[in-house]
Amino acid sequence: MKNKVSIVLFIVLFGSCAQKPKQKASEKVENYKIVLGKVSKSSVFEEAGKSVWGGTLTKGEDGLYHMFYSRWPKEIGWEWVNYSEIAHATATSPFGPFSFQDVALGDRGKEYWDGATTHNPTILKIKGKYYLYYMGNTGNKEIVSTPGNPKLNWEHRNNQRIGVAVADSPNGPWKRFDTPVLDITHGDDKAYDALMTSNPSVCEMPDGKILMVYKAVGKAFKLPAGGPVVHMVAIADSPTGPFKKYPDPIFVFEGETFPAEDPYIWYQDGKYRAIVKRMKHEGNKRLFSLVHYESEDGIKWDKAKYFEVSDRTVTWEDGTRTKFNHLERPQVFMENGAPVALLCAADTIDVNNVRHSFNIQIPLQITKEK
Numbered sequence: 231m232k233n234k235v236s237i238v239l240f241i242v243l244f245g246s247c248a249q250k251p252k253q254k255a256s257e258k259v260e261n262y263k264i265v266l267g268k269v270s271k272s273s274v275f276e277e278a279g280k281s282v283w284g285g286t287l288t289k290g291e292d293g294l295y296h297m298f299y300s301r302w303p304k305e306i307g308w309e310w311v312n313y314s315e316i317a318h319a320t321a322t323s324p325f326g327p328f329s330f331q332d333v334a335l336g337d338r339g340k341e342y343w344d345g346a347t348t349h350n351p352t353i354l355k356i357k358g359k360y361y362l363y364y365m366g367n368t369g370n371k372e373i374v375s376t377p378g379n380p381k382l383n384w385e386h387r388n389n390q391r392i393g394v395a396v397a398d399s400p401n402g403p404w405k406r407f408d409t410p411v412l413d414i415t416h417g418d419d420k421a422y423d424a425l426m427t428s429n430p431s432v433c434e435m436p437d438g439k440i441l442m443v444y445k446a447v448g449k450a451f452k453l454p455a456g457g458p459v460v461h462m463v464a465i466a467d468s469p470t471g472p473f474k475k476y477p478d479p480i481f482v483f484e485g486e487t488f489p490a491e492d493p494y495i496w497y498q499d500g501k502y503r504a505i506v507k508r509m510k511h512e513g514n515k516r517l518f519s520l521v522h523y524e525s526e527d528g529i530k531w532d533k534a535k536y537f538e539v540s541d542r543t544v545t546w547e548d549g550t551r552t553k554f555n556h557l558e559r560p561q562v563f564m565e566n567g568a569p570v571a572l573l574c575a576a577d578t579i580d581v582n583n584v585r586h587s588f589n590i591q592i593p594l595q596i597t598k599e600k
Contacts, residue, residue, distance in 0.1 A: 260499055260598035263536040264522055266572065267593030268547045273325045276588035279304055283314070284559035285573040285589035287324060288353045288360065288400055294320045295563075296400035297328055297573070298351040298362060299589055308380035308585060311387050312371050314349040316364055318400070324563050324571045325591045334404055335395055340368045343410060344393050347386060350429050350559065352494075353400075354440075354469065361469045362395045362404060363411070363442075365428035378583035384454035390428040392444055394470055411471045412444060412464060422479060424449045425456040431495045432469075433502070440466045441502065441528040442473055443480070443493050451487070458487040463529050480531045481506055481523060490521075494560045495528075498569070499598075502528045505539055505560040505572070518542060520560055520574075544576075544592065555579060556587075562594065569594045 275297070276282055285299040297320070302313040316335040319328040335348040344366020354361045369386035391410035397403060412430065415421035423446035431443045442464045451457035460479035466472060481490040481504075492507040502525040510517040520539040525531045542557040559575040572594045577587040 260600055261535045262499075262503060262522070262524070263597045263599070264505065264539045265595040265597065266540055266544070267595050268545050268549075269590065269592050270325060270547050272327045273591040274588050275299070275319065275326055275328045275591070276586070277301060277330060281308070281310070281585070281587045282589055283310060283575045283587055284350055284561070285575070285591075286351050286353045286561045287563040287571070287573055287591075288355050289324075289565065290400045292401075294322060295324050295328075296320055296353075297589070298334055298353055298400075300349045300351070304584075304586075306373055307375035307377060309373055309375055309383070310347075310349060311367070311390075312347055312369055312373075312383045314347050316348045316351050316362070318402075324565065325593070328589075332402070334362065334402060335364060335366075335406065338406070340371070342406075342408070343368060343389075343391055344406065346371060348393075350492075352431055352561065354432050354434065356434055356469055358398070359469075360397045360400050361432075362397070363430040363432050364393055364395070365390050365430070366393045366410070367391065380585075388426050388447075388454060388456070390426040392427050392430045392442075396470065407470075412442065412473050415475070419449045422446045422448045422458075422460050422462055423475075425453075429492060431493050431504075433496050435465070435497065435528065438467075440469050440473075441495065441497075442466070443495050443504070445491065446479075459491075461490060461493060465528070476529055478530075486511055492559045493523075494562055496562055496564065496569070497528075498564075498567075501526060502531075503534070504531065505562065507558045507560070518556060518558065520557065544590065557590075569596055 280301045281304045283300040285297050287297050300314045318331045318334045321328040339345040346368040349365045351364045367386045367389040374381045392412035394411040395404040395406045425447045429445040446462045447456050463476040464473035483489040490506050493504045495504045504523040508519045508521040522534040523531045524534045543553045554576045561573040562569050563571040572592045576590045
C-alpha cells in the first residue's frame with residue numbers, strides 16, 4: 231500500500247513518463263523572412279485627378295476584396311492633411327484591378343473632430359463586423375502647398391486624432407462617433423502624445439483584446455511642429471475602446487527624434503509582427519526603407535532576425551525594376567491565416583515636378599526557419 235501511494239504521488243507531482251515536457255512558446259516560434267514577389271502591372275490602383283495614398287484590404291461576405299484608401303484632389307497639391315477622404319474600391323482578387331465604388335468616410339463638417347479630413351485607414355473584421363480605424367482632424371482648410379513644395383497646414387496636423395467607424399458590411403453604411411477612439415493625453419504636456427495621435431495599426435490578440443500601435447507627437451520641442459515623433463502601444467477589451475496606453479515608445483533609435491512611421495501589425499505563429507517604414511538619418515538626408523519587427527507581448531518590440539524588407543525597389547513580372555521615391559503605408563492582407571499581399575503607397579515625380587501617387591499590391595513571400 232505504501233508503494234502504491236508513493237507511485238501515485240510521483241505521477242501527480244511530476245507527470246507520467248509518457249507525457250512530453252511542454253515546449254516553451256519561444257521555442258515554437260519561427261524566424262520570418264519577408265520577401266516581396268513580382269508585381270503585375272494591373273496591381274497598381276490610381277484615379278484620374280486624384281492623389282491616392284495607402285490602402286487597407288478585407289474580404290467581404292460577397293466574395294469581393296474591398297480596399298479602403300486615402301485620396302484628395304491632385305490639383306491642390308500635397309494637401310492630404312486638410313483635404314483627404316477615405317474611399318472604397320473593390321476587386322475579384324487581392325491583386326486587383328480595383329474599381330472605385332464610393333466614399334466611405336468623407337467631409338462631414340469642420341464642427342466635428344474628424345469633419346474636415348479622414349486619412350490612413352486600417353480595416354479589421356471581428357465577429358462579423360467591420361472596424362475601420364483612421365486618422366481624422368478638423369481645421370480651417372487653408373491650402374498652403376505649391377507644386378513641388380509640399381507644406382503642412384499645422385492646425386490640421388495638430389488636430390489629428392484616431393477614430394474608428396463600424397459597419398455590418400464593407401459596403402457600409404459606416405457609423406462614426408462624436409469623439410476619437412484614442413485621444414491625446416490631456417493635462418500632461420510631458421506626455422509623448424500630448425500634441426496629436428494618428429496612423430493607427432490594430433490587430434486582434436489571442437485573448438480577444440485589441441492591440442493598437444499608433445503615431446504620437448508631444449510638446450517637448452518647439453511648436454507648431456512639436457516632437458519627438460514616436461510610436462506607442464495601447465490595448466482595449468473592445469474594438470471601440472476604451473484603450474489603455476502604455477508608457478514606453480517603440481521602434482526607437484538612440485539620438486533620432488523621428489526614426490519610424492507607418493507600422494502594420496499582425497499576430498501569427500506565436501508572435502506579433504510588424505512591417506515599419508524606417509527613416510534612417512544620414513546628415514541632412516532621410517533614407518526610407520521597410521523593416522521588420524517582432525514582439526512576444528505586443529508591448530515590447532525588437533528587430534526581427536531578418537530586419538530589412540525593402541529598399542523601395544519593386545520588381546515587375548517582366549523582370550524590370552523600379553525604385554520609388556516612396557514605398558510606405560505597408561498593410562498586410564491575410565487570407566486563410568497566411569499573409570498574401572503587401573499593399574503600399576507609392577509615387578513618382580514627373581518632369582514638371584508633379585507628384586503622382588497610387589496604391590500598389592505586392593505578392594508577399596514569407597519563409598520560416600527554426
